[in-house]
Amino acid sequence: MLAAELPESERLIDDPFAARVVDERATAAARNDVALQNVIRLRTRYIDDAVRSFVQAHPAGRPQVLLLGAGLDARAFRMTVAADFYEIDFPTTLELKAELLAGVQPLSPRTLVPVDMATTSFVQPLLAAGFDPARPTIVVWEGVINYLSAAAAEAVVAQVGGLLAPGGQLVADYVEMAWFRGADFERSTQQVSQQLSEGGEPLRAGLPDAHGTLRAAGFDVVDDEAVELLSARYGATSHPRHYPARMFTAVRRD
Numbered sequence: 001m002l003a004a005e006l007p008e009s010e011r012l013i014d015d016p017f018a019a020r021v022v023d024e025r026a027t028a029a030a031r032n033d034v035a036l037q038n039v040i041r042l043r044t045r046y047i048d049d050a051v052r053s054f055v056q057a058h059p060a061g062r063p064q065v066l067l068l069g070a071g072l073d074a075r076a077f078r079m080t081v082a083a084d085f086y087e088i089d090f091p092t093t094l095e096l097k098a099e100l101l102a103g104v105q106p107l108s109p110r111t112l113v114p115v116d117m118a119t120t121s122f123v124q125p126l127l128a129a130g131f132d133p134a135r136p137t138i139v140v141w142e143g144v145i146n147y148l149s150a151a152a153a154e155a156v157v158a159q160v161g162g163l164l165a166p167g168g169q170l171v172a173d174y175v176e177m178a179w180f181r182g183a184d185f186e187r188s189t190q191q192v193s194q195q196l197s198e199g200g201e202p203l204r205a206g207l208p209d210a211h212g213t214l215r216a217a218g219f220d221v222v223d224d225e226a227v228e229l230l231s232a233r234y235g236a237t238s239h240p241r242h243y244p245a246r247m248f249t250a251v252r253r254d
């Protein structure tokens with residue numbers, strides 16, 4: 001929504017539904033944090049491009065887009081891609097989304113799969129909802145990894161690795177632990193975590209060894225970049241690194 005106020009070269013994304021799902025407090029907080037706005041736009045653009053490229057590269061077999069921790073992600077409503085969307089999140093979050101987007105028609109079919117990923121494998125509920133593991137699938141795991149404990153996040157990667165056919169992709173952002181120079185991540189981020197947990201989402205360790213975990217689950221990492229540095233790919237103004245997040249794309253190997 002704030003992206004629309006920027007010059008075209010800096011916008012990077014177009015999300016006509018942002019205004020429906022973000023409240024005034026969150027908008028004001030984002031407006032005051034230009035650096036955070038930049039990384040969110042770059043992250044969104046990276047994932048939009050990955051979804052579009054993946055779907056275009058698989059014209060046969062009707063691709064699937066699996067949003068893990070979908071939250072208020074409106075990709076099924078705003079992206080014109082020939083794919084079926086599956087959205088996993090807590091039941092309450094999916095209900096809130098239904099209220100906020102009531103009356104809006106998605107551009108692609110979407111199936112909701114309410115699951116607590118920290119306590120339950122999402123695989124059986126997803127299959128029961130009609131997801132077909134033989135079809136080409138891209139999994140989007142955006143802004144979720146560091147709300148999960150290491151054990152839960154590693155279990156999710158193993159589930160995705162077991163589910164995807166070769167060539168399937170997993171795209172996500174994760175925290176670069178080296179940024180914290182050996183300090184304990186959860187302790188170092190206590191203050192921001194406290195602010196977030198007022199909204200119900202404390203920060204957790206996520207994937208302390210993202211590459212190792214992905215390799216063990218059958219993935220090859222084909223791209224990994226610090227979020228701010230993505231600006232060079234999109235011709236947007238570059239900003240110095242100020243944020244410990246990176247984006248990766250991993251492909252399920254044969």
Ligand SMILES: C[S@@+](CC[C@H](N)C(=O)[O-])C[C@H]1O[C@@H](n2cnc3c(N)ncnc32)[C@H](O)[C@@H]1O
Pocket residue numbers: 068069070071072073088089090093115116117118119141142143144147148
């Ligand atoms: C920061 S939001 C990101 C939402 C969305 N992916 C996006 O980028 O806009 C984190 C999302 O992960 C979901 N989430 C966190 N822990 C989860 C869990 N254990 N099971 C299911 N969803 C979870 C939250 O409910 C929330 O919707």
